[in-house]
Amino acid sequence: MTIQELLHELQTELESYQLYGKEDTPIYGIEDDSRNVKEGYVFVAIQGYSRDGHDYIDEALQNGACAIIVDKEVPSYSVPYFNVKNSRKALGVISKSFYHSPSKDKMLIGITGTNGKTTTSYLLKQVIEANGQSCSLIGTTQNIINGEVSPSINTTPNSLGLNKLLTESNDQVVIMEVSSHALTQYRVEGMEFDYALFTNLSQDHLDYHASMEEYFEAKSMLFGMLKENGKAVVNIDDGWGEQLAHNLQSKVSLYTIGKDEQSDFRMNPKSMSPPSLEVQAGSHTITISPELKGLYNMYNVTMAFATAQLIGIDPDTIKKSLEAFAGVEGRFQVYKQQGGATAVIDYAHTPDAIFHCLTTVREQGARNIIHVFGFRGDRDPTKRASMLSTSSELSDSYILTFDNLNTVSSNNMKDTLLHLQNEHGNEKGTVIPDRTLAIKQALEWAGEEDWVVITGKGNEKYQQEYELQTSSDPDTVSLLTKA
Structure with a gap:
């Protein structure tokens, strides 16, 4: 990427800009942390909750920044300067371009909802790997890329971190927990999902969202990021999930789970102790006896089963894998x-x-x-x-x-x-x-x-x-x- 190409990528986001020097100047990296800026990097100044990146522009320039992106008025500098509508969104736009849209080359599965994201992601990971496919996981407890585990700071990293992780991953499938904060803060800007899953919605994060309706709208944003042939899987036993399914009808390829008779994957819990679950898909019914306990986990198991079957994994492989799943550390x-x-x-x-x-x-x-x-x-x-x-x-x-x-x-x-x-x-x-x-x-x-x-x-x-x-x-x- 060059300065001229950066200008082109930011065209729809620009409020104003000023170019200095050669437009074919190469860009060697992108950073939103001034401490990590190196020679030839673009520094994106983001106003956070405790610190404002605009206060660290001088440090970024001292470290070798070749251009800066801001979303508020700052003094003039002797490097290319781009004033955009929203720095967070701009970070996603240019990160996607710099790393050559890595989400296009993966099967990307996004899971959103208040509860159940982590357990569902690990259930799916186990099933996918049992099917012989390698799988990365990005989520609340940790990130797993190419089999290597690293701690996670947020449920969903920012857009720059995500593009880096996807570029580093040699795995065929990437499962990602997607929080409402990530969706409203453009952390998944530019991501393209093959599958988007909705587990449930209940009261949480109302210190951040003004109402449950706003919280729901934030979660719903994920389903506008599906690829052309992407599929949505929604729990319609949840009232908000039922509303989401109604909103998505005729807009995306939609599949539903739940005890509701209209569900595409109808779950019928037979027993809670020991757990036993029937899942009916069309004319086929399969019985699963998972180790996981509780009705809420029966929804997680059904969500994982439905998604795995839509991927094309053999039902018997799914059943054996789900029954062998021992749980997630820190979850029951x-x-x-x-x-x-x-x-x-x-x-x-x-x-x-x-x-x-x-x-x-x-x-x-x-x-x-x-x-x-x-x-x-x-x-x-x-x-x-x-x-x-x-x-x-x-x-x-x-x-x-x-x-x-x-x-x-x-x-x-x-x-x-x-x-x-x-x-x-x-x-x-x-x-x-x-x-x-x-x-x-x-x-x-x-x-x-x-x-x-x-x-x-x-x-x-x-x-x-x-x-x-x-x-x-x-x-x-x-x-x-x-x-």
Whole structure:
């Protein structure tokens, strides 16, 4: 790519521009982090939530930037300057061009929804690999490219990171979790999907989206990014999914899943303990006995089955692979305790996810349920009372504790927990701010056939230091189990 080609790519996004020097000057890279800029790179200044890239233009120039892209007025510089309508979108536009549209060369599967994205992505990955195809995964817990695992910072990387990952990947298929933030922030700008999946929608991220309707519209954007022959797979048992399917009719190649008789892939859960599921597609019915527990996972299994069959994978291969799937770390991860109690760690962090998690535990025969959970600082406060109400109704006792504090002080979060318990809790609940001590107390309370359910973080690392020198919920439970 040259400066002239960059100008051409940005034509529809430009507010103004100024060229200096030769238009055939080559571009050797793109960066939105001034620290990573090298000689001959384009620097894209993006206004973030805590930092503004426009404040780091001088650093980028010192590091060798040959052009800058901005979306606000800045002083004149002696390098080509492009003022665009939105820097985030411009980053996606030029990243796609610089890396030669890598999504076109892959089978790209995008999964969106509030809950179930991670489990569905891993289910699909296992099925696809059982079919002899190599598969990359980009998601909440980690990224897996060419068999190599790396940590993920966001559920969906930005457009530059995505194009880099797709270019690096030698895998035939790429499965990607796509968040509403990614869709509205142009992180998937220029991506072209072969399959777009919708799991469900429930209250979450209303600190970012103004309403559930806006949240739904953000998720719906994924289905406008399908390739010409792309397919949409939508759960129509979910009310928002039903609305999405209605909106997509006659616009895309649409397939539906659910217990609804009109579903293209009709699911019929036969039993929850042990799990058994019938999936009917046309005149064919297949019975699957997965290890995964809970009705919500039956939807994940059905979604994976439907997508795999649309890809063209043999149903028997799909069945065997789904039945062999052992789960995802941090998603309903079970630990047997001395004395006959059971601990389960789950990522559930919405009222709906907590409902399904606790319901599943009860279905497994729990005598008493002790629930340990908290709320993230700086995140949607409107769901907190509902989360607490769900726990107080379905558990026998609960402990409110810290989750990620983010920028909220520990004293303020402790006050928040006490206020929520006083206003919306009941006699079943107590507050223990230190997460490791809350888990320790819950395990000490638990007797034979009782279940301790720890939700909110899954296998994520702790951001705070606690009294027990552990790094995550699995680490804490493992330590206390050994003790």
